[in-house]
Amino acid sequence: MTLNTTTVPPQPSDPPRRSGSSSTLLKLFADHSWAARLWFWVAVVAVVLAIAQPYFLVSAYRQRERVVILDEAGTFHVSPLLSFEEAEKLHVAQALLATLALFQRNPAGFDYPEILNKIFLKEGLDQLKKKLIAEKAEFAAKQIHQKVEVFRVDVLRTRSDEVLVEVSGQLIRVGLFNGEPFTESPRFNLRLTLVRNPNLAANGRYPLAVWRAQIQ
Numbered sequence: 001m002t003l004n005t006t007t008v009p010p011q012p013s014d015p016p017r018r019s020g021s022s023s024t025l026l027k028l029f030a031d032h033s034w035a036a037r038l039w040f041w042v043a044v045v046a047v048v049l050a051i052a053q054p055y056f057l058v059s060a061y062r063q064r065e066r067v068v069i070l071d072e073a074g075t076f077h078v079s080p081l082l083s084f085e086e087a088e089k090l091h092v093a094q095a096l097l098a099t100l101a102l103f104q105r106n107p108a109g110f111d112y113p114e115i116l117n118k119i120f121l122k123e124g125l126d127q128l129k130k131k132l133i134a135e136k137a138e139f140a141a142k143q144i145h146q147k148v149e150v151f152r153v154d155v156l157r158t159r160s161d162e163v164l165v166e167v168s169g170q171l172i173r174v175g176l177f178n179g180e181p182f183t184e185s186p187r188f189n190l191r192l193t194l195v196r197n198p199n200l201a202a203n204g205r206y207p208l209a210v211w212r213a214q215i216q
Helices: 020-030 032-062 088-102 111-118 122-141
Strands: 066-070 076-078 145-158 162-177 182-185 187-195 206-213
Touching: 088 111, 088 145, 088 162, 088 187, 088 206, 111 206, 122 206
Parallel strands: none
Antiparallel strands: 066 076, 145 162, 162 182, 162 187, 187 206
16 A cells, blocks of 8 residues: 655744734724724713813812912911902001001101102102192191091902092191191091002012092
8 A cells, every 4th residue: 555645835933913002003993893992982081071171170260379478487377369359458458558658747748758659659649749739838837747547448449450449537737827736637538549569579568559549
């Protein structure tokens, strides 16, 4: 009996495996069901982010900025930052300081000229210049010393860039007329329009400045 011999051709070796990123990229285009699942989850994530985004924006908007102040003793003070409209205590304090600088006077002039020039803008002082010049001669002739007594401070109107404050009270005047001492106490109403101080670099202690002033 004769045996027949059959030659088996050599089997080709397995092709080299592709890297994971290349395989995933090819699968995205070749396997439509896998691509559909992938894009479905991408869409779900996008929808969730779109729903959550307004919440995070509102939360960030409502969260107040905070300022840190270091005093002379080395103590840190943390406080929420108020908007211009909310800083009513600051408005009242600056209005009182402006009233003090304007009305505290002596025969030679103002008691606090440096504060007056820093807290009043040029426009604010120009509106009072005529009245101040007219009173200057009287103060010198009668040796008048004037102090101010404030009865009340009312914030009449607040905007994003200015605030209108009315200060009412009386002026205590002591002087000499024809060699005789006298005292008088005229009432006053002072309306001040305060704005953000445009020159904070030089006047850092006065965040607000008087733009308009009217004495009634």
